[in-house]
Amino acid sequence: MTEGQKPRRQINRRDVIGGSLGVLAGMSLAGNRAAAQGSTLRVTHFGGPYGALQDLVGRPFAAAGLGTIAYEVELSTTALAKMQAQLSDPPFDVAMVPRAMALRAGNAQLSQTLAAADLPSLAGTVPDTLAERGVGAAFLLDGVDLMYSARLSGAPIAGWNDLWRTDLRGKIGLPGSTLTTVISLIVATTRSMGGSESDDAAVDATFRRFRELRPHVRAFFNDPIVGMQMMDRGDIAVAPQFSIRIANLMRANPDIRRASPKGFVHALPYDLIVTRNTRNPALARRYIDFALSGPIQQAVATNLLATPVATSARLPEAATPFVLETEALFHADNAFLAAKTAEWLRRWNREVQG
Numbered sequence: 001m002t003e004g005q006k007p008r009r010q011i012n013r014r015d016v017i018g019g020s021l022g023v024l025a026g027m028s029l030a031g032n033r034a035a036a037q038g039s040t041l042r043v044t045h046f047g048g049p050y051g052a053l054q055d056l057v058g059r060p061f062a063a064a065g066l067g068t069i070a071y072e073v074e075l076s077t078t079a080l081a082k083m084q085a086q087l088s089d090p091p092f093d094v095a096m097v098p099r100a101m102a103l104r105a106g107n108a109q110l111s112q113t114l115a116a117a118d119l120p121s122l123a124g125t126v127p128d129t130l131a132e133r134g135v136g137a138a139f140l141l142d143g144v145d146l147m148y149s150a151r152l153s154g155a156p157i158a159g160w161n162d163l164w165r166t167d168l169r170g171k172i173g174l175p176g177s178t179l180t181t182v183i184s185l186i187v188a189t190t191r192s193m194g195g196s197e198s199d200d201a202a203v204d205a206t207f208r209r210f211r212e213l214r215p216h217v218r219a220f221f222n223d224p225i226v227g228m229q230m231m232d233r234g235d236i237a238v239a240p241q242f243s244i245r246i247a248n249l250m251r252a253n254p255d256i257r258r259a260s261p262k263g264f265v266h267a268l269p270y271d272l273i274v275t276r277n278t279r280n281p282a283l284a285r286r287y288i289d290f291a292l293s294g295p296i297q298q299a300v301a302t303n304l305l306a307t308p309v310a311t312s313a314r315l316p317e318a319a320t321p322f323v324l325e326t327e328a329l330f331h332a333d334n335a336f337l338a339a340k341t342a343e344w345l346r347r348w349n350r351e352v353q354g
Contacts, residue, residue: 039067041283042092043272047073048225049248049304050096056299061290067283075223076101076180077345083110083275090275093284096139098180099131102271103338106135112274118285121292125309128269129292132335136271139291140244140300141307143329144184144266146259147246152237159261160185160192163238164209169216173230173239176222177349183341184266185240186348187332192264198336203344210352220353231256242268247305247322260328267329269309 045053051071058069074082076097083090083105097105105111113134116122122130122137129138148157154167163172175181186206187197193209195202218236221227228249230236243265246258272291274284290296297310305322308315315323 039280039283040070041067041094041280041287042070042072043094043096043287044072044074044079044092045096046075046224048228048245052303053300056303057291057296060296060299061287064290066286066290069287075178077178080105080108080110084108088277090277093275093278093280094287095273095275096270097136097273099136099138099269099271099334100183100337100341101180102131102136102273103133103335104341105273106131106133107338110276111135112276112278112281112284114274114285114288119289119292121289121294121310124294124311125292126311129309131269131271136273137288137292138269138309139272139288140270140304141309142268142270143243143324144181144188144240144268145243145246145324145328146238146261147231147241147249148238148257148259149231149234149236149255150257151255152234156257157238157259159259159264160189162259163189164213168238170218171237172213172217173219173221173227173236174210174213174217174352175224175227175240176220177345177353178222179224180341180345181224181240181242182348183337183344184268186344187337188264188266188330191330192261197332197340207347207351210348214352243324244304244306247324251305251322258324260324262328263330265324265328265330267331269334 054071058071062068072092074095079095079097080101083095087110114130114137115134116130119137131137146157146160152171175185186203190197190202190206193206195205197203219230221230224242224245227239227241228245231239232249232253250256250258272288274281278284292310294310294312297308298313300306301308301313302315302319305319307323
């Protein structure tokens with residue numbers, strides 16, 4: 001902070017939660033209380049900073065008399081695998097997954113269809129919050145960016161092609177084949193090379209480049225939290241990572257930066273999907289509608305440093321420097337990526353990670 005600047009107000013979780021509860025207390029929920037009394041909804045999140053959802057969404061949901069939320073940590077790939085293996089008795093009612101995975105779940109008939117009529121809060125959200133064919137509804141917007149250590153990387157990192165800089169050899173972390181980060185990495189790298197993810201030859205060229213990079217990779221991580229820990233400890237100098245996670249690490253560690261190459265950060269809607277054979281379909285839809293409401297969106301986006309989908313949500317000044325600017329984002333064909341995800345993850349495991 002330079003002389004004369006006003007100190008930034010720190011974001012306090014208690015303030016965020018209190019504000020949400022105060023606004024939501026005025027909502028007319030009496031008709032739902034009796035029906036939801038004693039109900040418990042099982043909902044997944046990605047772990048790490050997302051643990052705050054218990055306070056930011058689960059606690060206000062219970063305080064409004066709607067039901068109790070039991071959160072579980074699941075990566076997208078493991079969530080879909082469990083939904084497939086336990087189709088008749090799913091281990092959770094609502095899962096949070098990137099949109100491409102939501103489309104895969106819909107294609108495999110693992111989830112229920114959502115309609116605009118199910119979600120009154122949808123009217124106050126950005127376009128395309130409701131996914132194609134109603135397979136899910138976007139809860140937050142994230143992106144896959146490059147995080148790096150200003151101390152260990154030497155020169156600033158500007159974009160995806162910097163991964164092949166000779167001075168970064170042995171300091172690189174890459175996602176493992178269980179993470180859908182790989183899909184965004186392939187698409188962004190292919191585009192940065194002037195190609196298109198829909199061109200098989202261009203994608204093949206991207207895989208060749210990563211095979212060439214493999215000897216210079218220090219570690220593959222199959223959990224994004226591990227990637228963050230390695231970066232925070234100084235074990236690696238650069239790695240692809242979800243923007244929300246980078247922002248939280250930046251807030252805690254001033255050495256961490258992000259590249260945010262303009263137009264080359266793959267935008268990721270994080271959808272909430274309802275499992276096909278949930279025992280609580282009405283409560284699951286009510287939870288999603290609640291999560292899309294303006295007060296909840298504002299609280300969650302402020303705490304997680306994410307882009308909200310509710311148009312009424314406003315981030316405080318202290319949070320805005322950490323939130324990814326929309327100019328850096330590009331949107332891809334989610335249905336196409338959903339169809340390619342399994343193939344590309346297998347190739348990554350066999351050709352790059354293996």
